[in-house]
Structures are given as structure tokens and as C-alpha cells.
Amino acid sequence: MTHASVWPDGAPAATGTMTIGQLAARSGVAASALRYYERLGLIRAGRTGGNQRRYERAELRRVAFIRIAQQVGVSLEEIREALDSLPESRTPTAADWAQLSATWRNRLDERIRLIEKLRDNLTGCIGCGCLSLQKCALYNAGDALGAEGPGARLMLPR
Amino acid sequence: MTHASVWPDGAPAATGTMTIGQLAARSGVAASALRYYERLGLIRAGRTGGNQRRYERAELRRVAFIRIAQQVGVSLEEIREALDSLPESRTPTAADWAQLSATWRNRLDERIRLIEKLRDNLTGCIGCGCLSLQKCALYNAGDALGAEGPGARLMLPR
DNA sequence: CCTTGAGTTGAAGTGAACTTCAACTTGCAG
DNA sequence: CTGCAAGTTGAAGTTCACTTCAACTCAAGG
Numbered sequence: 096m097t098h099a100s101v102w103p104d105g106a107p108a109a110t111g112t113m114t115i116g117q118l119a120a121r122s123g124v125a126a127s128a129l130r131y132y133e134r135l136g137l138i139r140a141g142r143t144g145g146n147q148r149r150y151e152r153a154e155l156r157r158v159a160f161i162r163i164a165q166q167v168g169v170s171l172e173e174i175r176e177a178l179d180s181l182p183e184s185r186t187p188t189a190a191d192w193a194q195l196s197a198t199w200r201n202r203l204d205e206r207i208r209l210i211e212k213l214r215d216n217l218t219g220c221i222g223c224g225c226l227s228l229q230k231c232a233l234y235n236a237g238d239a240l241g242a243e244g245p246g247a248r249l250m251l252p253r
Numbered sequence: 254m255t256h257a258s259v260w261p262d263g264a265p266a267a268t269g270t271m272t273i274g275q276l277a278a279r280s281g282v283a284a285s286a287l288r289y290y291e292r293l294g295l296i297r298a299g300r301t302g303g304n305q306r307r308y309e310r311a312e313l314r315r316v317a318f319i320r321i322a323q324q325v326g327v328s329l330e331e332i333r334e335a336l337d338s339l340p341e342s343r344t345p346t347a348a349d350w351a352q353l354s355a356t357w358r359n360r361l362d363e364r365i366r367l368i369e370k371l372r373d374n375l376t377g378c379i380g381c382g383c384l385s386l387q388k389c390a391l392y393n394a395g396d397a398l399g400a401e402g403p404g405a406r407l408m409l410p411r
Numbered sequence: 412c413c414t415t416g417a418g419t420t421g422a423a424g425t426g427a428a429c430t431t432c433a434a435c436t437t438g439c440a441g
Numbered sequence: 442c443t444g445c446a447a448g449t450t451g452a453a454g455t456t457c458a459c460t461t462c463a464a465c466t467c468a469a470g471g
Contacts, residue, residue: 116417126418127460135458145467147418163371166364168326171458203372206324207365213321214361274447284448285430293428303437305448329428 112141112149122158129158137161137175167206270299270307280316287316295319295333325364 119126132138133148138157140148157178164174180194277284290296291306296315298306315336322332335357 114417125460128458130419131459143467145418146420147467163367165458166326167368167371168324200372203368207368207372209321210325210361210365210368213325214358214365272448283430286428288449289429301437303448304450305437323428 111152113152113155115140115148115150118150118154118158122155122162124158124162132158132161132171135171135175137171137178167203169202269310271310271313273298273306273308276308276312276316279313280320282316282320290316290319290329293329293333295329295336325361327360 113121115126115129118124118129122129124132129138133140138150138154138161140150140154143149160178161171161174164177165171169177177199271279273284273287276282276287280287282290287296288306291298296308296312296319298308298312301307318336319329319332322335323329327335
């Protein structure tokens, strides 16, 4: 596709593009990981006449997105799906972004609520000065899981 | 006689204990995972005379803690360390809990902040109606990463 | 032109977190 | 007692997310 384009040697296209080493340094992601992401279709790279990758600055943003999303517990496959919803050949429309953002906002809100729950339970353990978990808020957290129905499964990143 | 001989004091062991299948059903965690957790020292089980596991209700709470912590991105090894700080043979003291909780509170607060940042960046993309990422808040998120110093690495659970 | 560091590939290796398998035993209902 | 679902073990297999390796090529300074 458009991005398979090969830049002519010594073309001014070099301006604003990065080698894989530069992108690795700037993003904090290993070059091997960047190649891996490319194989999975998460990022794209142009090529020099000598077959070396050249990244546009925009890829830095994608990589940042990927790493942050990973910390939230999203799999690379899910991240790819999200990034795929951004059209590659044209500028994303407001609708494209609204769709992607809405989906992720819910996901992130859920996640924040879950972590706050865990945090508050732990804090409660300090606050109430309980010496055993028997009557602790953490115990109730466990019960809440059971209350989510038979075979209830936490939404784990898998 | 009965198979309860393994339990101390001839206590009414059957009361309040669960089989691995029951714990799996109640916690939503596969039996194979529970055995795995036991091998790693995250949970403990008593045994019947016939060598079958019997779990006390307290283990349900531990399992819930494990699964929630996992969603926060904590490795099983780290969870084990945390759980190990709870004395097994005696009732945890307030100090035990304060220590564990303080450590985790920070971890969780960091995590919440990170996720909120990602969420707010995404929301910004809707709000500002930007049609490309060029000037989007998400782009700045990427820059912020770069600004964290040379070789900056996101704190990934690894 | 030569050297050298950076980049290329496919294949194989790694570690975490489990699951599956095979072969066997237990425990409870009837 | 019999039948059989549920439990036991160690070993091997799986998936994800990479990293490492070997064997090469490329790009740029001197």
C-alpha cells in the first residue's frame, strides 16, 4: 500500500523520518519489539532503497499509545483492532475517533473503578485497624466476585 | 472412620471447607490454576486422608485478591511476596497490614493516574474534534514519554 | 575504498501464566 | 459393593510478548 513506498536515495523524504534505532531510543521500546509490532500490524514503516525501515514521526505517537494501552492490560491484538479502525490511507474522521474513543473510554473507566475498589479495600484495612481479614473489606470484595453469578470470571487481560 | 484424620483436633473439618472444584466454581478460577497458585505458594490447602485438597473459606479471599491484583498488572511473584508478608501461623498485626497496604496504595494510585491520563487524552480527541492526531493530546502524551529522559521506559509489568 | 556500527531476515529461545494429558485414586450415591 | 464424577500427579503443551542468534547487508565517516 501507500506505505510500502520506497524513498529515493538521498531524497528530502529523509527529513522528519527516523531509523528504527532512533524510534527505539525516543519511544523507549526495543528495536526488536518495534519489528514485532510491525509484523502484527500495529505500526508501519517506509523503506529506504537498501531495505531499511524509516519511520515517520506519527509512528512515535502510535508506539506511545500501544505502550500505554498495554499497561492498562489490553492485548496487542486488541490494540491492533483499535488502531486498525483508524484508516491508514486517509485522515481519520471525527466519527472514526469518536467510535474508537467511546469504546476505550468505557474500558478505561471500568478499569479505574476496579483499581479504586482494590485500593479502597486496602486502605480500609488500615483505617479500620483490623487485625485479621475475617471482617475486612477485602473479604467483601471476594464475596462480591462470587455474587457476580455462577462461573463468574473477572475480565482478565488474556 | 472418617477421612478427616488429617485435620487437627478432629475438628469438624468438613464444615466450612471446600473441594478444589467448589473453590474453582466460587472464585471463577480454574482448578488447574488453583493448583498452580498453590505450587507458587499463593494459596494453601489442607488435605484429606485420601490426599485431596480441602480449602478453608479464607482461601476464597486470597484468590479474589490474587485475581484483582493481576488485573492491576501485578505479577504472581509480586503477589506472592505481598501475601507472604501476611504471617501464616499467626493473625496479621496492624503493622503487617499497614506495610502491605501502603506499598500497594502507591502502586494503585500510580496506575489510576496513568489510566486517567490515557482516558482523558482519548476524550480530548472527541472533544477537540481533531481530524488527525497531529495536534491531538494523544500526541503530547507521546512527547511526554520522550521527555521522561533518555532511554525512558514506561513502567511495564515485566 | 575500507571499516564499522546500525540494520535486515527467519528461526529459535524465553518467561509468565496457565491448560492439557495420561494414568491413576477418592469419595459419595445408590 | 459398584459405578463414576471428581480429584491426584508430573510432564508436556499453549499463548503472549518479546529477545536472541546467525548470517548477512547498508550507510556514512575517514
